[in-house]
Amino acid sequence: MKIKLGLIYGGKSAEHNVSLQTALAVINALDMNKFDIHPIYISENGEWVRGQALEAPVKEVQTLKLQDGGTTVSPVSLNSELFPATVEEHGKIDVIFPLLHGPNGEDGTVQGLLELLNIPYVGNGVLASAAGMDKVVMKNLFAQAGLAQANYVAYIKSDFEKDPEAAYNQVEESLGYPCFVKPANLGSSVGINKCKDRQSLENAFKEAFEFDRKIIIEEGIIGREIEIAVIGNDQPVCSVVGEIAPKKEFYDYKAKYEDGDTDLIIPGNITEEEYETIKEMAIKSFKAIDGSGLVRADFFLTEDGKALINEVNTMPGFTPFSMFPMLWKQTGLEYPQLIEKLVDLALERYEQKQQIKHTF
Incomplete structure (x- = not known):
């Protein structure tokens, strides 16, 4: 019996296109004698689209957007046994591989959904995914575990806006230059800047806050x-x-x-x-x-x-x-x-x- 493997990719994230590249690579590497591959695309605005099982490798990323032959579905349709009111057109999936990078996918949100649906899925669970996505929480856990790491400070946007000058001063006094400013909840080096002086620090804060409400600043190593x-x-x-x-x-x-x-x-x-x-x-x-x-x-x-x-x-x-x-x-x-x-x-x-x- 072949394993019915659902691949969830795309996602409402700045790393949407990275996810598509990942999905293309995985699909073309899978042994179709062992797996029935079921593509599940999440658009950039969060719409879920499910395609028919793939019968051949995929040549282009654009094909993965399922614009021809895809069906817009509710995520709960992945398990019609738990949600019998949902329409199940494609058959039960044995295991899901979430090929999602960044928020709304790698951060525990989709993992929580799959837990509720009681579907096996590849990778980290809710807690590990959420902690691994939030660099501040992650580093706090590492500190508690006694792992050596660079010094860092973090800010919530609303707190920062009360006194930006105090934040800049704290970075300069605690970390010095060079330092790195990053959104707390993003990967693939999106929104990260290396800062060498006050002007570049201010610019980096502004850009990082465009991608997240929380940012982290690390000393240069x-x-x-x-x-x-x-x-x-x-x-x-x-x-x-x-x-x-x-x-x-x-x-x-x-x-x-x-x-x-x-x-x-x-x-x-x-x-x-x-x-x-x-x-x-x-x-x-x-x-x-x-x-x-x-x-x-x-x-x-x-x-x-x-x-x-x-x-x-x-x-x-x-x-x-x-x-x-x-x-x-x-x-x-x-x-x-x-x-x-x-x-x-x-x-x-x-x-x-x-x-x-x-x-x-």
């Missing part, structure tokens, strides 16, 4: 950017490490997705001792957010060999040329097998949850 991939549930395992070597000042959105102006060095050239430290910290960060399925953990490695965790990404870039799949390929797990492994982990976690008692 002189060090190499090292990344490691983690998969698993209760017993996570790590890949080899990779190194980001941007030819610009930092690894921004354009460097990631547009001009390719970055070297990805896999495996990264670090010592065995440094690798063991980073691996241990990555697993500790995974458990700190109660992760499941997958994360990519990002670190700074200073000249004196000290590792500082920067963040974890609960739905990292997932095309064959993204760091997460490339790290696993170098570790011995090819892209199609990686996808299958994540589906297996999703079903494993679902079965574990079904053993939990809900009455007493």
